[in-house]
Amino acid sequence: MAGVEALLADVAIVGAGVCGLALARALHARGRSLVLVEARARLGGRALSRRCEATGQMLDLGPAWFWPETEPRVAALLDELGLASRPQHDPGDALWLTDPDRAPERRMAPGGVHAGARRIAGGAQRLVAALADALPAGSLRTGSALRRLRDRGTHVELELELGPEGGEGGGTRLLRARHVVLALPPRLAHERIAFEPPLPAALAGMLAATPTWMAAQAKVVTTYARPFWRQAGHSGNAFVRHAQAMLGEVFDASDDATEAGALGGFVALGAAQRAEFRRGTALLVESQLAQLYGAEAQHGGRQHLLDWADEPWTCSRADRAGPAALPQADPGLRLAHWSGRLHFGGSESAAHGAGHLEGALEAAARIARALAPAADGAGDDAGNDGNEDSAAEARAAFAACVSARREQAPSRYRQHLERLLSSQQPQQPTQRALLATAEQVYSEALDALDTLLPGLGAGRAGPAQAGRHALTPVLLAVFDGWNRQLMDAALAFNGSACALSSFPEEHRPDAALQRAIVLDLAAAWREFALALNARLLAAGARPGSDGPGSHAEIARRPA
Structure with a gap:
């Protein structure tokens, strides 16, 4: 019979790779109780x-490797931890x-x-060790493989299979937590974990369709x-x-x-x-x-x-059987499920840097915001802090941040393109570099928004209309025309880029490829606009009705 523990924590994180460790560190710093569960006897996942x-x-x-210009989260975290x-x-x-x-x-x-x-000087394991050092005592369970999740309404029940390296002598253990984060490759979650109730077919398909980088x-x-x-x-x-x-x-x-x-x-x-x-x-x-x-x-x-x-805790059967592919998770994996009690993390779930250390850190930051919103200045009191002058200053600061990112974007595109070409096996380098540039800019814009939220006066901006916060169109307006501007700059660069001499089709992409790029950029814009709106609603503590068509209304004007 399985052993049972009382309600163990606010959050149970499954997977002690870089995403899980960074998330645990962030939640602990924000006062959340947590438990970190790892199937292996060691920490770090693929960072070994x-x-x-x-x-x-x-x-x-x-x-x-990491690239500071296009992977700023890694560079910033190393500086914060004092790692060279x-x-x-x-x-x-x-x-x-x-x-x-x-x-x-x-x-x-x-x-x-x-x-x-x-x-990283001394190896990536130094990053793993530094993140683990920040964990609260008793929060880590190694040698504990998650086999089943049960949604109990008020909490989630985790059924763990204990290995000898966990010090439990085998058997199973049931844990309970208010929220669960699966900080592991989506395909492993799909193949190795039983969900009760079963996940919707569309969500299960998203997990199964997301390749695991390096697997x-x-x-x-x-x-x-x-x-x-x-x-x-x-x-x-x-x-x-x-x-x-x-x-x-x-x-x-x-x-x-x-x-x-x-x-x-x-x-x-x-x-x-x-x-x-x-x-x-x-x-x-x-x-x-x-x-x-x-x-x-x-x-x-x-x-x-x-x-x-x-490595059974990295490579799924689908990864082993299929061709190597770059991960690009469906945005649905970045949403909360089971009424906010279930989150999917891991590097592959990230919008920017998927499969890399950067993606692991972005996924951790996204989930930390969702599970500890008070630390981001959310709530009615924070939304009402300051006056209209301070709110105007915060809006101006956001606009200045976005304007700077817009100016940097062509250079960022060239950096992403060079990195893709350096792999010597690039696939659709223009399309992928443009999407990576847009995702990086949107990620940094959301980080800036999180910092500025307390001064924006989100709670005084008026009621939401059809699920859209009154400040959403104001903040999004600074992006007007950016998608087209970015694409034009990229195509102009491609036309004279010697590095693309082996890819003549990339010098002047045909109409079909340009259309595919436009659709990719529009999808990235829509996800960003919805994420920005959700943050404003949470900060103002005045969620509006999210009726039919409201998502389209929020992001109706493409960047």
Whole structure:
């Protein structure tokens, strides 16, 4: 029989990856009681660093890079926690191996192969440890896999399967919480958790359709006593594009805090092929590195391999069976369900930075706002603070923030495009870079709104009409014409961009692609407008009737 605990917390967070840890830290700082449940014995999810005993280097076998200009949440959090970062070693050259019987060709990449990427000094595990250090005592349960959720009306019941690493000796345990956050990949939630009552078919379909970033990939890092490739004039960057490739991409993974060196790489084989070649993997990796960098790469190295497809708390059956794909969650996953008691988090649920550390932090911030609105200045008293002069100043500050982001947007687009092109396997780079730019601007605008809410006088702005707050059209007006302006600037840049020489269809996208981009931008705008309106309604504590057609009314004028 399952053990039962009394009402344990305001919030139960399932998944102690970066999203779950950051959310737990934010809720604890805002005075909310919580419990953080993790199926593994360790914390961090895909953020995993291991130490090479031979060289002392910390090696990132999960996410390693972030881009400060396009992923500002990561940069800001590292500053807040006092964690250093350093640039990815990237002099701007790369070896290309397109024929297994020929020597690699050296090519230059203006601006660098990794487009300004940085790494957390000491590995991503330092971020995990710093977030975990902020958790309240007794709030963490490892070795506890969620199997079933039951909506009990006033609370949610969690049925956990306990593993030996959890210290419970197996069995099951029932917990209760007023709110539950599933801070894990949507596909894992779909495949591994039973919901009572069952989720609506549309919501279940959203979970099943959202790919898990890195889930079916494998990463290997080989360490050496010294970075001999640098001394030979190579950057450590390489791309192998032939049918017999073992590593599709190679990069310098050296920990510059030591004198040792390391070459990292992403395995080119699919999950099923990797299983077939497992016994020969080490030899094949050595052979390919030797073909790139000479005999010294084949001797004296120590390999550290992590196949994420073998990680049951990362990779779902659908991820393992299907092709690798970029996550782009349906906006419905960013809504609360079960009358506000159930939230979906994890990096894949984010509007901006999905699949990356940035997306994990954005998802955490979104859910923290929903579960602790008082800390954001919400409520009738906060909405009535100040006078009309202070409200006008707050509106002007919001407009100034948006205007600055509008001016920065073309540059941000180029940064997103360069990053996509640096992957060497871009898909619809113009469309994806434009959408990423819009989502980043909207995310930063909502952050600015949260800061300014106490002074906006949301409670004095008059009653909501058809679900729309009186301030909503005022604040949205600063975006008038932006979608078209952004798209025109992007297409003008594309027309003369040398980086797109291999993608002639992107120089001048045809009518069908332009239409697809317009629809993507319109959908992002609609979600942003609804989110802004919801914040104003909450801050004013005067929710209006959300009748038929009100959503269309809120976002009726596209940016």
